Amino acid sequence: MTNSSRAACQALDADDPLAPLRTWFDLPPGMIYLDGNSLGARPHAALQRAQQVIQQEWGHDLIRSWNKAGWFDLPSRLGNKLAPLIGAGENEVVVTDSTSINLFKLLAGALQIQAASRKVIVTERDNFPTDIYMAQGLTEWLDRGYRIHLIDTPQELTTAVNAETAVLMLTHVNYRSGHLHDMQAVTQAAQEQGALVLWDLAHSAGAVPIDLHAANADFAVGCTYKYLNGGPGAPAFAWIAPRHHAQFRQPLSGWWSHQAPFTMQPAFAPGEGIRRALCGTQPVISLAMVECGLDVFAQTDMHALRRKSLALTDLFIALVESRCAGLGLALVTPRPHAQRGSHVSFTHVHGYAVMRELIAHGVIGDYREPQVMRFGFTPLYTQFTDVWDAVSILRRILADQDYEIDARQEAVT
Amino acid sequence: MTNSSRAACQALDADDPLAPLRTWFDLPPGMIYLDGNSLGARPHAALQRAQQVIQQEWGHDLIRSWNKAGWFDLPSRLGNKLAPLIGAGENEVVVTDSTSINLFKLLAGALQIQAASRKVIVTERDNFPTDIYMAQGLTEWLDRGYRIHLIDTPQELTTAVNAETAVLMLTHVNYRSGHLHDMQAVTQAAQEQGALVLWDLAHSAGAVPIDLHAANADFAVGCTYKYLNGGPGAPAFAWIAPRHHAQFRQPLSGWWSHQAPFTMQPAFAPGEGIRRALCGTQPVISLAMVECGLDVFAQTDMHALRRKSLALTDLFIALVESRCAGLGLALVTPRPHAQRGSHVSFTHVHGYAVMRELIAHGVIGDYREPQVMRFGFTPLYTQFTDVWDAVSILRRILADQDYEIDARQEAVT
Numbered sequence: 046m047t048n049s050s051r052a053a054c055q056a057l058d059a060d061d062p063l064a065p066l067r068t069w070f071d072l073p074p075g076m077i078y079l080d081g082n083s084l085g086a087r088p089h090a091a092l093q094r095a096q097q098v099i100q101q102e103w104g105h106d107l108i109r110s111w112n113k114a115g116w117f118d119l120p121s122r123l124g125n126k127l128a129p130l131i132g133a134g135e136n137e138v139v140v141t142d143s144t145s146i147n148l149f150k151l152l153a154g155a156l157q158i159q160a161a162s163r164k165v166i167v168t169e170r171d172n173f174p175t176d177i178y179m180a181q182g183l184t185e186w187l188d189r190g191y192r193i194h195l196i197d198t199p200q201e202l203t204t205a206v207n208a209e210t211a212v213l214m215l216t217h218v219n220y221r222s223g224h225l226h227d228m229q230a231v232t233q234a235a236q237e238q239g240a241l242v243l244w245d246l247a248h249s250a251g252a253v254p255i256d257l258h259a260a261n262a263d264f265a266v267g268c269t270y271k272y273l274n275g276g277p278g279a280p281a282f283a284w285i286a287p288r289h290h291a292q293f294r295q296p297l298s299g300w301w302s303h304q305a306p307f308t309m310q311p312a313f314a315p316g317e318g319i320r321r322a323l324c325g326t327q328p329v330i331s332l333a334m335v336e337c338g339l340d341v342f343a344q345t346d347m348h349a350l351r352r353k354s355l356a357l358t359d360l361f362i363a364l365v366e367s368r369c370a371g372l373g374l375a376l377v378t379p380r381p382h383a384q385r386g387s388h389v390s391f392t393h394v395h396g397y398a399v400m401r402e403l404i405a406h407g408v409i410g411d412y413r414e415p416q417v418m419r420f421g422f423t424p425l426y427t428q429f430t431d432v433w434d435a436v437s438i439l440r441r442i443l444a445d446q447d448y449e450i451d452a453r454q455e456a457v458t
Numbered sequence: 459m460t461n462s463s464r465a466a467c468q469a470l471d472a473d474d475p476l477a478p479l480r481t482w483f484d485l486p487p488g489m490i491y492l493d494g495n496s497l498g499a500r501p502h503a504a505l506q507r508a509q510q511v512i513q514q515e516w517g518h519d520l521i522r523s524w525n526k527a528g529w530f531d532l533p534s535r536l537g538n539k540l541a542p543l544i545g546a547g548e549n550e551v552v553v554t555d556s557t558s559i560n561l562f563k564l565l566a567g568a569l570q571i572q573a574a575s576r577k578v579i580v581t582e583r584d585n586f587p588t589d590i591y592m593a594q595g596l597t598e599w600l601d602r603g604y605r606i607h608l609i610d611t612p613q614e615l616t617t618a619v620n621a622e623t624a625v626l627m628l629t630h631v632n633y634r635s636g637h638l639h640d641m642q643a644v645t646q647a648a649q650e651q652g653a654l655v656l657w658d659l660a661h662s663a664g665a666v667p668i669d670l671h672a673a674n675a676d677f678a679v680g681c682t683y684k685y686l687n688g689g690p691g692a693p694a695f696a697w698i699a700p701r702h703h704a705q706f707r708q709p710l711s712g713w714w715s716h717q718a719p720f721t722m723q724p725a726f727a728p729g730e731g732i733r734r735a736l737c738g739t740q741p742v743i744s745l746a747m748v749e750c751g752l753d754v755f756a757q758t759d760m761h762a763l764r765r766k767s768l769a770l771t772d773l774f775i776a777l778v779e780s781r782c783a784g785l786g787l788a789l790v791t792p793r794p795h796a797q798r799g800s801h802v803s804f805t806h807v808h809g810y811a812v813m814r815e816l817i818a819h820g821v822i823g824d825y826r827e828p829q830v831m832r833f834g835f836t837p838l839y840t841q842f843t844d845v846w847d848a849v850s851i852l853r854r855i856l857a858d859q860d861y862e863i864d865a866r867q868e869a870v871t
Binding site for chain 1: 493496497529566599693710738739822824
């Protein structure tokens with residue numbers, strides 16, 4: 046193949062129109078960071094923005110910053126800035142709370158809108174577990190006969206979604222395999238069966254082009270601290286199709302979702318539109334950091350990022366399969382571009398130990414049970430030479446069996 | 459009275475053993491900040507801690523910080539640091555999510571533990587509205603015949619809490635009036651009727667001594683960004699009496715409350731103890747700031763703070779009533795120490811406009827509908843001379859009618 050040398054990768058970097066965007070990020074020298082799908086790298090701007098929020102807005106302006114610095118409107122303002130990345134419109138997105146909590150709100154709202162006779166929530170057994178746990182929590186508490194139907198392959202969708210389905214709840218890009226659903230086709234097929242469709246964009250927002258309106262999706266949640274580089278645990282986002290705004294209700298009806306929060310009425314009355322997805326006061330410092338991640342995206346567009354993402358994942362798959370052939374790795378991630386997100390996973394029988402050794406050598410990926418090594422490629426800052434060098438180190442570790450197979454497993458979020 | 463001169467207040471400051479703690483905070487020169495009950499002032503340490511989290515933990519160590527920097531354990535570690543301030547024990551408190559969301563979790567858990575035949579949640583009409591909204595959201599969604607009984611005076615508690623009561627849910631210090639409940643007596647009386655008692659400590663944690671164990675309370679939530687100085691919108695806390703840990707379940711059962719979050723099981727199984735109150739990934743930067751606020755409390759104790767708090771509020775009430783006599787102010791806050799938190803409220807027919815003018819003159823209090831001007835006294839940094847000077851400015855504004863009565867009202871959180 047033409048890219049099978051480091052020099053060829055250097056040439057790809059030299060020709061990469063997105064290469065200058067790497068300078069927006071603080072990337073530790075000597076580290077090959079392939080875990081932006083778990084925690085995005087730090088935009089340089091984040092430090093200065095934090096200083097501004099802490100010194101000026103909190104320290105100096107204090108309580109006045111709720112209005113003066115726009116803290117109260119931050120969930121909406123950031124939502125509007127994020128919206129173009131997911132094909133959403135103005136006043137359709139809020140950045141708030143966690144992905145789990147937003148999923149709970151939107152799933153509850155979907156069940157309320159849906160016909161009460163439809164009792165099944167369809168999702169994948171391999172969905173990120175917290176999505177299933179939240180659906181479980183909600184339905185067990187409602188105790189109205191709802192049940193969760195877990196499917197094992199995307200092919201089952203055609204039969205699993207039927208006249209009993211209330212909501213189809215899917216993660217757009219699978220956290221472990223990197224499998225990408227065809228949002229438009231899946232949404233349309235499910236809606237033809239009368240289901241509502243809720244997408245979790247945690248592993249796709251900022252990684253692949255998304256057009257919620259073109260797909261006619263109903264609801265979406267997602268994460269800002271992965272490909273959107275919003276900072277550790279930064280608040281998540283929620284989107285509701287405008288056609289559902291008027292009927293939408295959710296049980297976490299805190300004062301930020303009230304139509305007049307400062308009139309201090311003892312009875313709840315919902316506000317307008319997407320504000321109905323809000324609940325309580327937000328962690329302003331973490332929330333403010335989200336903007337620094339979003340600002341980088343204004344320098345490019347999702348289609349340019351997708352081109353580079355596919356070039357990076359193609360290269361990684363090809364180099365691993367050629368240079369690490371016979372060393373026990375098996376590709377988990379789909380080969381077709383249309384089914385691939387922006388991370389690539391391989392299994393290895395000692396996957397945890399191998400990943401631990403990779404990390405010790407400065408190649409930061411992560412590990413997910415069972416046996417899966419994940420490598421995330423963030424086109425904003427990952428270089429083609431990073432891919433070459435990561436594979437070189439992986440090959441050496443595997444060839445030399447230079448890993449401790451009894452390594453104690455530690456949690457990595 | 460003996461304190462009726464600025465010189466007398468200067469002498470009180472000179473004698474104040476807590477006076478040195480003011481140097482731990484960044485307080486803008488020329489400002490008299492009497493709104494720490496809404497947003498606590500910034501500890502100097504917060505800036506450096508934010509730099510550490512952003513540059514070192516996020517920027518340099520990246521994903522490894524979930525373990526290396528203890529991000530994953532931060533809710534528990536901060537909970538343990540907060541626990542002594544509220545009379546809680548080790549592994550009984552987590553700092554996580556918002557007060558509204560924590561209240562939802564704990565109220566849901568209380569209803570689950572309580573006999574199903576008990577269908578009434580008792581609270582005050584004058585409770586902070588979001589507490590009522592969350593109870594409304596929960597009970598309407600459960601749709602099992604629960605209803606909320608709103609009482610108008612604390613005296614009604616004796617009849618309102620009865621054999622039908624599932625949960626008595628009260629805010630310890632009322633956000634508007636500053637009224638302080640007798641936690642021990644109220645808890646005991648309610649429990650004698652078979653009710654569970656959930657306390658919202660938003661306006662009392664860090665402001666008054668609290669002993670959840672001595673009071674035999676069942677559940678508590680509270681806020682870290684008011685008297686605890688944790689930063690704007692910083693994550694809230696949740697406490698569950700150890701006797702309830704084993705039975706406790708809540709519907710926001712995200713992966714952080716799972717017994718083995720990283721084994722990625724599709725079925726939810728609750729973790730141990732207070733971790734059951736967790737849900738999803740936390741906003742690390744905002745969460746980390748909470749520690750800077752808590753660290754100041756290690757320099758003193760709640761009884762010393764209470765002595766100064768009462769001295770400050772006594773002084774404020776006395777000076778307003780003497781120096782502003784006949785100028786239209788009426789005290790809202792109870793006079794007995796045992797019924798008073800750490801803020802004082804007065805009504806004025808033009809309360810909003812007067813507060814606006816006070817703020818323009820550097821005296822930062824806030825306003826709550828209807829007609830209530832609130833003044834918060836934070837013994838960690840409020841000086842006796844601040845009280846004198848604030849009253850002087852208030853008197854001049856009222857005496858000169860130096861306020862714009864048509865001032866447009868703006869929201870202040």
